[in-house]
Amino acid sequence: MQVELFDTLSRQKKPLEPKDNTVRIYHCGMTVQSRPHVGHLRGYIVMDALRRFLRFKGYEVRLVQNITDIDDKVIEKSRAEGIDWRMLAERNTGELLTVTDALNIERPTVMPRATQHIEEIINLVSQIIEKGHAYESEGDVYFDVRSYPAYGKLSGKRIDELESGARIEPSENKRDPLDFAVWKAAKPAEPYWYSPWGKGRPGWHIECSAMSAHYLGSEFDLHAGGEDLVFPHHENEIAQYEAATGKGFAKAWMHVEMLNLAGEKMSKSTGHLVLASDVFDKYDPNVLRMFTLRVHYRAQTEYTMEGMDEAQAAWERITTFLTAAESLVPEPALASEYPELDEVLSDDFNTPKAVGMVFDLVKQGNEALASGNKDKLAEATAKLNLALEILGFAPRRDRGGGDIQTLLDLLVSFRTELRKAKAFKWADKLRDMIQAVGLIMEDTKEGTRIRFR
RNA sequence: GGCGGCAUAGCCAAGUGGUAAGGCGGCGGUCUGCAAAACCGCUAUUCCUCGGUUCGAAUCCGGGUGCCGCCUCCA
Numbered sequence: 001m002q003v004e005l006f007d008t009l010s011r012q013k014k015p016l017e018p019k020d021n022t023v024r025i026y027h028c029g030m031t032v033q034s035r036p037h038v039g040h041l042r043g044y045i046v047m048d049a050l051r052r053f054l055r056f057k058g059y060e061v062r063l064v065q066n067i068t069d070i071d072d073k074v075i076e077k078s079r080a081e082g083i084d085w086r087m088l089a090e091r092n093t094g095e096l097l098t099v100t101d102a103l104n105i106e107r108p109t110v111m112p113r114a115t116q117h118i119e120e121i122i123n124l125v126s127q128i129i130e131k132g133h134a135y136e137s138e139g140d141v142y143f144d145v146r147s148y149p150a151y152g153k154l155s156g157k158r159i160d161e162l163e164s165g166a167r168i169e170p171s172e173n174k175r176d177p178l179d180f181a182v183w184k185a186a187k188p189a190e191p192y193w194y195s196p197w198g199k200g201r202p203g204w205h206i207e208c209s210a211m212s213a214h215y216l217g218s219e220f221d222l223h224a225g226g227e228d229l230v231f232p233h234h235e236n237e238i239a240q241y242e243a244a245t246g247k248g249f250a251k252a253w254m255h256v257e258m259l260n261l262a263g264e265k266m267s268k269s270t271g272h273l274v275l276a277s278d279v280f281d282k283y284d285p286n287v288l289r290m291f292t293l294r295v296h297y298r299a300q301t302e303y304t305m306e307g308m309d310e311a312q313a314a315w316e317r318i319t320t321f322l323t324a325a326e327s328l329v330p331e332p333a334l335a336s337e338y339p340e341l342d343e344v345l346s347d348d349f350n351t352p353k354a355v356g357m358v359f360d361l362v363k364q365g366n367e368a369l370a371s372g373n374k375d376k377l378a379e380a381t382a383k384l385n386l387a388l389e390i391l392g393f394a395p396r397r398d399r400g401g402g403d404i405q406t407l408l409d410l411l412v413s414f415r416t417e418l419r420k421a422k423a424f425k426w427a428d429k430l431r432d433m434i435q436a437v438g439l440i441m442e443d444t445k446e447g448t449r450i451r452f453r
Numbered sequence: 454g455g456c457g458g459c460a461u462a463g464c465c466a467a468g469u470g471g472u473a474a475g476g477c478g479g480c481g482g483u484c485u486g487c488a489a490a491a492c493c494g495c496u497a498u499u500c501c502u503c504g505g506u507u508c509g510a511a512u513c514c515g516g517g518u519g520c521c522g523c524c525u526c527c528a
Contacts, residue, residue, distance in 0.1 A: 156456060157524065158455090225528065231456095263520080267527060296466085302465090307464090355467090427487095444490075
């Protein structure tokens, strides 16, 4: 099954056709000026699932995910806190990795930092100047937007229409208000690197052009990021790379829609957001993955407590089934193929449909469980395990190890004794106490069992 | 002002020409000491609205209304 994704540039679904067996992907990561929020996580979860799916399809995936660790805001915020800008960047990077690790998001193949690629950035800036598409001015270097006719091809904007927009930042050093900085002269006490244009730092946008080219070359397969990056960030990335080299940049563009809060996009600048770390105080990481993947990546959606609670209930339906299935089929099998799932994910990565199929499997599994059909149960479980693996869910398989298991068994037999003795008051008291620490005790035909929430 | 997207049950959400997936919630039933879980049944004759195309439209076209995003740092 040929994988197709909606490409922002051509505005249609486009087959993914890597030149060899490796799919080269650049995913715009964070500018580590502040702590990660759940909006960031949406993109990371989608990309993680896509990567797993592509690997299932037999591809190698080279995923480059940048950390932009120097820019105006990084400097500004570190000053506000009175700490070194590198400390701020490191702290936020660390937190990002902590939350993505917790979410079972695989680390990218490379996670390049802007500050470690200054040489590549300077070379790219030099090339743009040589080609006559950028100019130096008082130590700044600006991209000359009007010199590059294709400018606007990704976002569908036209220069003259942008010009009439009222919110363009003017600068004395720019020839045209639309021009953007590819290199910025350092003001006193700002961090800097030596360059042909004096002490300075990269402009925002250039690091992504330079690092993607460095790790993936020209015409790599997919460039991904949040919808809000289409303009100007990705538009500028294309302009810089193509103007400098004359070669094509990314072959296809994938944009993940915004996660809104109270009807509005989450935003760092206004503080209108939910921190990633706050989610894990209340929810299992799989719940956020469920919440994310049950909506198509190109649809805006709303982050709400109700939505998360629903996702939690949905996730529990899966884990409850898995726990119950284990009692009959202890060895969790893994299907090797699942064409129907392949089909829906190949069609613009329709994870909501895939999630629907997961629940169909749970249904089939539960039916098999109710009727005692072991073969049917084994088949449903094997497919379910494959689907969960592809989507990146990580149900807890361990029961807490030997000592804990012994203790749990003890509690189960204690309740069994109490019920046998018709001491229901005490049996129920025990169940309530267990539940208070997050374990569910259930009486089934096969006896009492304990499951984790 | 310019560009783009979306409107499907109480809620979330698939479906892009052939007669409405799935989840949550709710109601009834089975099972149970009671629960929980699970299973069975029910829960949108209809897809914002008005026109049009078609044998046939939630799906295509046009007009309205409403919401969101981008045009400024943002995933």
